[in-house]
Amino acid sequence: MSSDIEPHRLVEAAAWRTRLAEGQTDCSEELAAWVAEHPQNGAAWLRVQTPWALL
Amino acid sequence: MRPALNKASAAQLRNELGARFCGPLMSFFLRRLRDRSQAEDLTQEVLLRVIRASERDAIENPDSYVFKTAVNLLKDQGRRTLRSGTPSFLPIEAALAGELQSQLVEGRSPERVLLSEDALGEALQALEELGELTRNIFILFRLESMKQKDIAALYGISQSTVEKHVMKAVLHLATRCGRT
Numbered sequence: 393m394s395s396d397i398e399p400h401r402l403v404e405a406a407a408w409r410t411r412l413a414e415g416q417t418d419c420s421e422e423l424a425a426w427v428a429e430h431p432q433n434g435a436a437w438l439r440v441q442t443p444w445a446l447l
Numbered sequence: 448m449r450p451a452l453n454k455a456s457a458a459q460l461r462n463e464l465g466a467r468f469c470g471p472l473m474s475f476f477l478r479r480l481r482d483r484s485q486a487e488d489l490t491q492e493v494l495l496r497v498i499r500a501s502e503r504d505a506i507e508n509p510d511s512y513v514f515k516t517a518v519n520l521l522k523d524q525g526r527r528t529l530r531s532g533t534p535s536f537l538p539i540e541a542a543l544a545g546e547l548q549s550q551l552v553e554g555r556s557p558e559r560v561l562l563s564e565d566a567l568g569e570a571l572q573a574l575e576e577l578g579e580l581t582r583n584i585f586i587l588f589r590l591e592s593m594k595q596k597d598i599a600a601l602y603g604i605s606q607s608t609v610e611k612h613v614m615k616a617v618l619h620l621a622t623r624c625g626r627t
Contacts, residue, residue, distance in 0.1 A: 402618060402622070403618060405621070406617040409617050410613045410614050410617055413589070413613075414594065414595055440617055440618075440620075440621040442566075442621075442624075443570045443573070443621060443623075444620065446566055446567050446570045447570055447571075447574075447589055
């Protein structure tokens with residue numbers, strides 16, 4: 393697991409990424425609120441989003 | 448898929464593959480390229496490669512093989528695009544637009560990230576490291592845009608199990624190659 397981001401934040405970011413992709417509801421505002429909660433949330437999201445966007 | 452083929456059955460296989468994969472492959476390429484004729488060419492190239500491969504050996508998991516071939520072709524296309532200097536890949540999805548993008552992208556261009564062949568190779572390698580079921584479910588969800596309930600029906604498992612496999616794959620990719 394990545395050493396500089398708390399593992400549970402990566403798990404949460406992966407859950408957000410999966411939920412957004414499933415697209416049942418528009419939860420982008422909730423995601424933005426989660427990102428704003430803690431600096432590491434943004435870093436976790438970026439770490440999840442980067443390889444996601446490659447594929 | 449089936450034992451190695453003779454030439455007589457190749458045409459039949461082409462028809463079967465076309466009926467099964469043409470639509471999903473076109474969707475896959477069209478989402479990532481701006482050019483319909485390019486998408487059609489790449490779709491035909493995938494089918495041709497699968498037929499050639501099946502003439503040599505049996506293919507155990509055709510869905511995975513077809514889309515792995517498609518991803519590799521897209522990677523090759525990305526390399527050609529880099530050399531020509533005329534990017535044709537679609538940018539990162541709208542989820543990162545606006546406020547989120549300014550917060551999170553930190554000056555990195557999504558297109559730059561997208562076109563990094565090293566990063567793509569690393570992501571593909573990370574996919575290979577996943578268990579077969581997790582990898583296949585992720586491919587169907589991410590690359591073929593199938594809904595979780597449809598994947599669940601396909602495999603005879605619950606939607607929450609599908610979600611767990613997707614999350615596992617997303618987390619693995621992030622852990623293995625999310626650093627930029």
